[in-house]
Amino acid sequence: MTDRLVLRARRWLGLCGVALLMGALAPVPAGADPAPIAIAVFDFELDDFSGGAGIAGDHAADLRYLDQATSAARKLLAESGRYRLVDVAGADSEDAKARTLHQCNGCEAALAEKLGADQSFVGIVTRITRTDYVVRFQIRDAHTGAVVLARTSDLRIGADYSWARGAAALVRDKLLEGS
Numbered sequence: 093m094t095d096r097l098v099l100r101a102r103r104w105l106g107l108c109g110v111a112l113l114m115g116a117l118a119p120v121p122a123g124a125d126p127a128p129i130a131i132a133v134f135d136f137e138l139d140d141f142s143g144g145a146g147i148a149g150d151h152a153a154d155l156r157y158l159d160q161a162t163s164a165a166r167k168l169l170a171e172s173g174r175y176r177l178v179d180v181a182g183a184d185s186e187d188a189k190a191r192t193l194h195q196c197n198g199c200e201a202a203l204a205e206k207l208g209a210d211q212s213f214v215g216i217v218t219r220i221t222r223t224d225y226v227v228r229f230q231i232r233d234a235h236t237g238a239v240v241l242a243r244t245s246d247l248r249i250g251a252d253y254s255w256a257r258g259a260a261a262l263v264r265d266k267l268l269e270g271s
Contacts, residue, residue, distance in 0.1 A: 128176040129211055132204035132234070133169060134183070136161040136215040136259065137191040142222055153252065158191070158217065160256035165215055165229070168263045178209040194230075204234040211240060217255050227258040229267075241267065 136158040169175040180188070183203050187193045193200045194216045204212035211231050218226040228244040243266035247258045 132209035133213040139218040161259035164260040201232040201237040
């Protein structure tokens with residue numbers, strides 16, 4: 093009789109294991125949204141190759157326009173429902189504070205991971221001349237450092253106040269709409 097109980101218990105446990113496995117492997121139901129990706133969106137950075145690089149008085153305006161570009165990108169990502177923003181204010185890095193993450197060969201991925209993010213986002217405005225700009229972003233997997241996505245958009249005959257518009261268009265068209 094003991095053997096019979098053991099056999100029943102094994103069958104029952106086997107069925108429970110199959111049921112658990114089936115639940116774990118079941119596809120996400122149609123219409124159900126996957127969990128948002130935790131992303132650390134660092135402040136946009138300026139890479140200035142223009143002849144006017146370093147002109148006194150322009151730095152404050154540049155920072156204001158970079159902040160606007162950062163805000164536009166964060167807003168779109170948060171509103172998309174695909175991403176959950178992770179606060180980057182606690183990033184303990186001189187590169188993050190100096191807005192030079194684009195020069196650190198992927199160090200932002202480790203920073204993002206420490207902050208609890210799954211991905212890092214670094215946006216860069218490259219000023220070629222006073223009216224020619226390139227806006228780009230790079231997203232890395234915070235756990236591996238691998239580049240997930242990198243996109244670039246040119247702004248020609250523009251002005252520095254258009255950086256936020258360029259950043260928003262790039263995020264919307266090349267990331268959120270998947271172009």
